[in-house]
Amino acid sequence: MRIAEPTVERLVQYHRLLEQLSSEGRKVVSSQEIGQMLSLKASQVRKDLSYFGEIGKRGVGYHVDRLFEHISGILASPKKWPIALVGVGRLGEALLGHRAFRSEKFDIQALFDVDPEKVGTNVMGIPCFHMDTAAEEIRRLGIQVIILTAPSSVAQLCVDTLTAAGGIRGILNFSPVSIVTPPDVLVYSVDISVELEKLLFYLKGREE
Template sequence: MTNNHSTDTKNDIPDIVIGRLPIYLRTLKLLQSEGKEVASSQELGERLGISSAQIRKDLSHFGEFGKQGTGYNVAYLCSQLEKILKVDCIWPVVLVGAGYLGHALASYNGFEDRGFRIVAVFDTDPEKLGKRVGPLRVEHPRAIPDYVRSHKCQIAIIAVPAEAAQEVANTLIEAGIKSILCYAPITLTVPKEIRVEYIDPVIHFQHMTYYLEKHCLDE
């Protein structure tokens, strides 16, 4: 789920197109790991369930990356998409919430090779303060403003209960955070220039169950 307040003012590329680029990049990385040097839009489309015409149209917003009848050079297109998405570097990310989810996120080693590194973890629980979460020590949220400004962080993850999420978001935004990945089951109220992406597994479960025959644990 996405808060689509912000737009690409540079060229007005539809946000839905931007949202597909990371999926293309992930698939190209997989092809690269399989030793593929060239891939056609048809092959990408078959892997993703997207039409080849849609893939070509999406990529055409950013230039010409392939030749008709030849396909795309996988390594080159990967590098170009990384530049477009600005993940040809490592972005520092702060994490608020050192519970089970926070532990899992801070310990996950799959972020860095895709352009992100969690550099600090914050929590108000006195029992968690000073303890290690992954490679980091938990700090009190009062340190957020100084940390965000001194390390020029623009991205944060919120992994706290719903009742605390808005206050945490306010603190992060006041500190200078521009983008938030929110795991709390709540819709945040934020200024229009702040981008929020939501991850709520229950929403996806409920979407799926609509299509299933009902068979619950209490039946």
């Protein structure tokens, strides 16, 4: 099933919200409530969920747990992707400590850095290797996904080294620069300051 990117994004948001509601003991939720909590139109929520075969009951809504399981199934990966995080600075450590990144779904097996204080140690339980040995460790561990939190100045160099090792399928790039990869490597860039710029841009619009 091919799903458009904004839909995937909303799907992941529904999933996260339903998990939260479930943990709070909620049994049902309406499309209006979901929409309000995620800043979406209720009609968009209904459209998305009916596309995936879930129809809310008029005046009742959706069963939280059933909808959660249903979306889990769609998002579920048939396997755990072996992941490495490259660049164990403040952002890298923040991600490693982030609840969501320590989920069972993600399997961060190795860290790479050049800092002698970090190389050879375990950071939050994960072994840190020197970038010089990245290619061989990637092959040894079968790493397929990279979380890139290296400084901008060396981001492309890291990517070149890592992809040259072979086997890398995707890169989640947190460095605020564009990176170039071989065509078979999928790149997702997350520029965390973009969101602040967007917020300020909308506030400006409200002010005018």
